[in-house]
Amino acid sequence: MGVEAGNNEIGFPAAGAATGLTTADEWRSVLAAFSHIVLVANSDAVDIGSLQQQFPSSALFIFFNKVYKVLDRPFHGHSLLISRGQPRGANIVYRGEVGDVVKFFPKEYFLGIMNIRLGREEKLNPAADFQGAPTGHLDLVGFCSDFYTEGKTPTSGFAMALWLSDLKLPGAIVLAGFSAKRSEKWRVVSVHDWTFEQTFLRLFARLGKIVIHGGVSLNPYIRLAERFCEVPPAEIALAAAEVLTERLGNTDAEVDKLISLTNVIRSTDNFLRHLRPKFLKRKPKGTPGEPKEG
Numbered sequence: 023m024g025v026e027a028g029n030n031e032i033g034f035p036a037a038g039a040a041t042g043l044t045t046a047d048e049w050r051s052v053l054a055a056f057s058h059i060v061l062v063a064n065s066d067a068v069d070i071g072s073l074q075q076q077f078p079s080s081a082l083f084i085f086f087n088k089v090y091k092v093l094d095r096p097f098h099g100h101s102l103l104i105s106r107g108q109p110r111g112a113n114i115v116y117r118g119e120v121g122d123v124v125k126f127f128p129k130e131y132f133l134g135i136m137n138i139r140l141g142r143e144e145k146l147n148p149a150a151d152f153q154g155a156p157t158g159h160l161d162l163v164g165f166c167s168d169f170y171t172e173g174k175t176p177t178s179g180f181a182m183a184l185w186l187s188d189l190k191l192p193g194a195i196v197l198a199g200f201s202a203k204r205s206e207k208w209r210v211v212s213v214h215d216w217t218f219e220q221t222f223l224r225l226f227a228r229l230g231k232i233v234i235h236g237g238v239s240l241n242p243y244i245r246l247a248e249r250f251c252e253v254p255p256a257e258i259a260l261a262a263a264e265v266l267t268e269r270l271g272n273t274d275a276e277v278d279k280l281i282s283l284t285n286v287i288r289s290t291d292n293f294l295r296h297l298r299p300k301f302l303k304r305k306p307k308g309t310p311g312e313p314k315e316g
Contacts, residue, residue, distance in 0.1 A: 034080075040102065040134030041149075043158030050189045052133065056082040056100065057193045059186055060235075063179055065199035068092050073198055073235070074099055082133070082193075086178055087114060092199075093126045101127050106178045107139035111147045120153045136160055140181055160185075171215040180219045187231045197223065198235040217270050221263075 035052045043049050053059060058081035062068060070092060074083070082100045085092070089103065103123065105112040114120050124132075134156030137146050142163055149157040162185065166176045179200060186195050200223060227234045243262060247255045 034100065035133060037130050037132055038134050038156035040136060040158040041156040043136075044160070046160075046185075046189065049136075049158070049160065050191065053082065053186070053189065054191050054193070056080055056191075058082070058196055059084060059191065059193055060196045060198055061179055061183060061186075061200070062086070062092065063197070063199035063201070064088065064091050065201055067201045068199035070097070077196075084182065087123070088119070089123055089126050096126055096128050098128060098131060100131055100133065102133045103127065103135045104178055104182060105135050105137050105147075105152075107137060107144040107146050109143050109145060111145045111151065112137060115147050115151045120151075120155065124153070124155050132156070134158060138162055138178065138181075140165060140176055140178075171218050174215040174218075175213055177214045177219060180214075180223065183223060183226070183232055187226065194233050195231070196233045196235050197227075200234065216274075217266055 034055050039052050043052065058077050060073070060077060060081055060083045062070070062073070062083055062085050064086055074097075079099070082102060083097065084102045084104060085097075086104045087106065089097075105114055108116075110116045114123050124135075132155075135152055136158055137152070138160045139146050140162050144163075146159050146161065162181060165185065166181055170176050179197070183195060183197055183200075200220075223232065223234065226232045243255075243258050247253065247258055
């Protein structure tokens with residue numbers, strides 16, 4: 023089921039409207055024109071074709087950094103690209119990938135690039151570094167520092183979801199693909215507190231501040247509180263948080279090490295599989311010339 027369109031009486035900003043924007047008020051004046059702000063995570067859970075069909079043409083889709091990992095063709099819809107600064111600047115700049123990324127956004131739909139930073143060690147790039155793409159900036163240093171886990175840094179998607187919520191835009195803020203799940207394609211790096219972020223985002227969704235695409239499954243701890251009414255919900259939440267924090271905190275770094283160590287093994291395995299002679303490749307059941315079992 024698609025998401026119903028909201029009212030849009032302002033009209034859409036012109037292509038390239040991100041150029042020169044730096045303040046929250048300036049960004050709000052542009053973003054307020056859209057009925058939905060859809061943040062698209064770089065995730066295996068994203069089917070961009072299906073996702074776009076569920077929203078009206080008045081929706082704005084926000085992408086992050088290396089969009090060629092979720093897009094395989096130009097995206098014909100209102101779009102904005104978030105490019106986060108690193109100590110060396112935006113990674114699509116210092117890796118020479120600006121052209122590879124921007125080519126997915128036709129100029130007539132593309133608001134431009136929002137170059138952001140969240141930490142003091144992160145560096146914003148001058149607009150000229152983005153090879154002529156319309157570029158604005160947003161300095162969010164300290165934005166999450168008063169509540170985020172000490173020693174960790176927020177993900178760009180998490181920070182943008184909260185920042186957009188603070189703008190109190192008329193349109194709905196929708197998170198798509200924010201699963202925080204590992205896969206062979208995507209790592210969940212341990213510099214972020216994924217458990218905290220998922221908890222925070224689900225609370226925001228239950229408060230109606232954001233919408234999680236696909237919905238939020240019923241929390242089993244709610245059923246636990248209903249069954250054992252003598253246990254205060256706050257105690258259940260604290261106990262669960264203690265257990266999860268301890269378990270996940272101890273495993274995150276180790277799992278990332280294992281994924282990194284097996285990258286070479288997986289690459290070698292895939293390479294060797296392509297080299298196997300055809301007569302060594304097992305035919306699927308039911309292939310002509312091969313009797314079915316049973």
